[in-house]
Amino acid sequence: MSLLRDPRPMSKADGTGPEGFGLALRAEWTKLRTAEGTGWLLLLAVTLTVAVGCGTAKAVKCPDTRCGQDAVKLALTGVTVGQAVIAVFAVLAVSGEYGTGMIRTTLTAVPNRLTVLIAKATGLTTVVLAFGTVAVLASLLAGRYILPGNGFTEAHGYAPLSLADGPTLRAAAGSVLYLGLIALIGLGVAMAVREAATAIGIALGLLYLFPVVTQVVNDPEWQRHLQRIAPMPAGLAVQATVNPSGMPIGPWAGLGVLAAWAAAAMLVGGLLLQRRDA
Template identity: 60%
Template structure:
């Protein structure tokens, strides 16, 4: 499939950016993503203790617990980036103005990515800052084997960077799902079910080998492995390959959405 001409893509980007920034719902969701992620991370850090050396708590992962909540907002934002146009019928106007459907979907993905990367970076930075201030009072001290959280620490930097990318990928997963289904409700339900129900099913599987394989395949457990900084060798899947599994799910959703967009009328 041919890539859209550069001029067409520029026009599509300008149009999608205008639509995105003038929709107050998008701004509220981005703010909610930042606030909820940082607030839940701070609350978790405030209530987690390390009473003795070797308590075994993964401090960076604890600080980034809010990503579990923030991902819901990211999914909704990704879905609404295209879902609102299907609901109102504005997608016909969009495709009349920019006939290249590949350019439209690419532009939506680029604008969404820029917004979520910025919000995700703020959310993760706020979570780590809150944990840096709160955790020492709960026993996470150098005497217990926990220096202050810092992005200068390689595993912490990987957990932080990976968390931002995780939020980006689940938002794009939502965009791909709604482009394929043309229904915000169906896309939101499908993506959240994939993220949350599949791990619940995995948890009730009795066979340890099957459970491990399912954890390697499920997008949320695999993707969030990137946050782990302790005992990574014992994880069902290594941190970066785990995020790669989520990236494959996202790529599949976007490919399905692009195919559906080309195969049918608006």
């Protein structure tokens, strides 16, 4: 509401300049910080990511040098679960405003809707990247201590997990970016759909439906094609540290596919935000 009382000229506060964007960004940060359940959702995302990673690391054995497992990917398995909470968090961050009618106040204070969208995306991804970093680092740390007890030792060709190792660093950084892109998909879908339950269903469907379809399809060539274009399988290719050249898509190329999905979701959400009434 403080934006409505801004005594400066509207050109400064409507998002047409850096000051307007700064005001919009501060407003979005305040909403994220004070929204009910926000902190708990982010903590749940971190907890699930680390817990599932620990469970997987504890369950998988490497009895000899020919086990062929990807230790880094095992430690980061929890990202496949934590991403669901991140998607829900992103959807609720937007749909909650539409549900309460707060979006009208936002658009009155900052009439430039592109500025509103960019501010929301910036605030949301900053928070998700911060918590994602904690989740990924904690998962790798847990894997570093758990995996050697299951045979992932130097004698079997596995050095302790360390960010000093190039592929491990790429997998860690890529996993954090992956979660940030998932948040943008949730944001874009919520902007387009507005209604929380429907937006959550669409966002989670985009993530988890493709892997199910891939398993149903019997043609190996079609399976490989689906893995190259599906958001989750393509994006998570960035975690591969064992024989990445044998993957359907390369690590960074796969993350690029996910980025394209996020860009498409944001584009559709942004266009609908521009054309529709609040």
